[in-house]
Amino acid sequence: MIGQAVVNLIGHHRAGSGWTLRIDQSTPLGDVVPAGDGIVGLTPAWDGRIWFATGDGTIGTVDTSTYGYPYPALPAGAPVSRPSSADFDGGxxxxxxxxxxxxxxxxxxxxxxxxxxxxxxxxxxxxxxxxxxxxxxxxxxxxxxxxxxxxxxxxxxxxxxxxxxxxxxxxxxxxxxxxxxxxxxxxxxxxxxxxxxxxx
Known part of the structure; x- marks a missing residue:
């Protein structure tokens, strides 16, 4: 969360006939982000990690359970991608x-x-x-x-x-x-x- 010492991975999930947001993973950073400092920037990395920066200049990464990059990289235990490969498509x-x-x-x-x-x-x-x-x-x-x-x-x-x-x-x-x-x-x-x- 911006301004706090925690990184939340939020997912968009099907809920009946609609959709809902929920926190899939929460990573406290109190051990590396000093008291009084907070996260001011986040960006994803190619390998599934998230880079973070704090207001006082601390920079680091968080390992996440994302689907990674490039397609069809998967987290441990996920089912096989269907199709097994795909072109970049859309707009x-x-x-x-x-x-x-x-x-x-x-x-x-x-x-x-x-x-x-x-x-x-x-x-x-x-x-x-x-x-x-x-x-x-x-x-x-x-x-x-x-x-x-x-x-x-x-x-x-x-x-x-x-x-x-x-x-x-x-x-x-x-x-x-x-x-x-x-x-x-x-x-x-x-x-x-x-x-x-x-x-x-």
Missing amino acids: LSRIDIDAEGTGCSVVWNSPVESAALPRLSLADGKICTVSVTGPTGSVGLNTFAQYHRSVIDPATGAQPGSSFPGIGLLFNPLQMRGTAAPDGALHQGTETGVVGISER
Whole structure:
């Protein structure tokens, strides 16, 4: 939890005909986070761990029981994936919750295949992510897949801009969250490090 010395892994589970959120795993960090300090940032790693940072500068990782990366990596004791492999498929959707909180509606669907966690920039009001094109199977993502810095209009789902940083393993963001700088550059973690992608 942000501001506290505990990391909670929350799952979205089927409950009858609906869905519910519940804490699947809770990891106290009191032994490594000093009293008075708290977690201010979290980001997932490619191997299923979660990196955390505290307000006073402590940085560490937590091992979680997630499904890992890449597909179809599984936690111990999980059943076999069906299918046993799958291409990266899909796009982005905007779904609005109604004022009563009892229903939702799809506002738009976009064919942009986001390979990172999309972020809304309050500076320019646009969604920024790293998208992928080309071969997107388990081998393709690390060989010939092309990665792009993509900008999405949150009102319409249109893609007003894109730039091309590179191909393959060096640029695979592993569904991690990037950070936008004041000048619009995106600093994105990848399988091999961090890349900076400037606007064109």
